[in-house]
Amino acid sequence: MPDMAIQVKNLHKSYRQLKVLQGVEFVVEPGCIFALLGPNGAGKTTLIKILSTLLKPDSGTALVNGFDVVAQAAQVRHSISLTGQFAAIDELLTGRENLIMIAQLRHLKQPLRVADELLERFGLTEAANRRVSAYSGGMRRRLDLAMSLVGTPPIMFLDEPTTGLDPEGRLEVWQVVKELAQGGRTVFLTTQYLDEAEQLADRIAILHQGRIIASGTLQELKKLFPPARVEYVEKQPTLEEIFLAIIGQKEAC
Ligand SMILES: Nc1ncnc2c1ncn2[C@@H]1O[C@H](COP(=O)(O)OP(=O)(O)OP(=O)(O)O)[C@@H](O)[C@H]1O
Numbered sequence: 024m025p026d027m028a029i030q031v032k033n034l035h036k037s038y039r040q041l042k043v044l045q046g047v048e049f050v051v052e053p054g055c056i057f058a059l060l061g062p063n064g065a066g067k068t069t070l071i072k073i074l075s076t077l078l079k080p081d082s083g084t085a086l087v088n089g090f091d092v093v094a095q096a097a098q099v100r101h102s103i104s105l106t107g108q109f110a111a112i113d114e115l116l117t118g119r120e121n122l123i124m125i126a127q128l129r130h131l132k133q134p135l136r137v138a139d140e141l142l143e144r145f146g147l148t149e150a151a152n153r154r155v156s157a158y159s160g161g162m163r164r165r166l167d168l169a170m171s172l173v174g175t176p177p178i179m180f181l182d183e184p185t186t187g188l189d190p191e192g193r194l195e196v197w198q199v200v201k202e203l204a205q206g207g208r209t210v211f212l213t214t215q216y217l218d219e220a221e222q223l224a225d226r227i228a229i230l231h232q233g234r235i236i237a238s239g240t241l242q243e244l245k246k247l248f249p250p251a252r253v254e255y256v257e258k259q260p261t262l263e264e265i266f267l268a269i270i271g272q273k274e275a276c
């Protein structure tokens with residue numbers, strides 16, 4: 024295993040005159056959950072596309088699992104899975120057929136068993152034989168994530184994995200991501216939700232105006248800001264807590 028799961032040096036990428044990445048640098052240690060934050064249009068998806076070999080950088084280097092994303096693209100592709108910002112699911116196939124297709128593409132020995140295990144894990148067993156065109160947004164997201172778990176690539180890229188999910192769905196995804204990292208996989212995710220990064224990430228990086236302007240653990244990032252003042256306020260439940268409590272009660276009935 025290479026020292027670093029991902030190593031990016033002085034990466035540049037422009038779309039015509041629009042300079043998106045202007046000297047991006049960072050490393051990701053193996054087995055770590057790394058969250059990339061940044062406002063809309065910061066270049067998060069562009070960076071993920073470069074790291075997953077879908078797009079070539081203009082200059083700079085990026086190594087994924089020790090392989091160069093330009094010179095050793097095939098080896099990089101064998102080392103990764105990618106869940107894009109917009110789901111890459113075949114609408115005309117059922118959930119089970121989508122999973123079997125990916126398992127076959129990855130040359131797994133028992134595609135049907137792999138598919139059924141993942142359907143079970145993501146609560147999609149009942150919907151397994153329905154066409155994806157009839158799935159809800161949350162179900163699609165879960166299927167998309169399940170598809171990225173076919174085979175055992177050591178590095179996973181998740182571009183906004185919980186966008187469009189309800190709070191319960193988000194918690195499920197967080198749980199899966201945590202389990203993956205505990206199992207030794209490296210997870211590189213982008214998110215718009217700061218609480219998601221807070222909950223999940225071992226390290227956080229902020230992409231702004233083409234560069235990583237801050238990175239570190241949450242504790243390290245907190246030190247960049249002035250010390251918190253102590254205030255005494257009544258603790259109100261968050262909307263998320265209320266929502267989950269009500270949903271839980273419904274299911275218990
Ligand atoms: N194929 C393309 N051609 C031209 N411009 C592009 C292309 N893809 C992205 N861009 C532009 O590059 C910038 C970065 O886009 P990118 O999708 O990487 O941002 P992002 O951080 O993922 O944003 P979001 O949070 O909205 O997903 C944006 O200004 C976008 O409009």
Ligand SMILES: [Mg+2]
Pocket residue numbers: 067068069108182
């Ligand atoms: Mg994006």
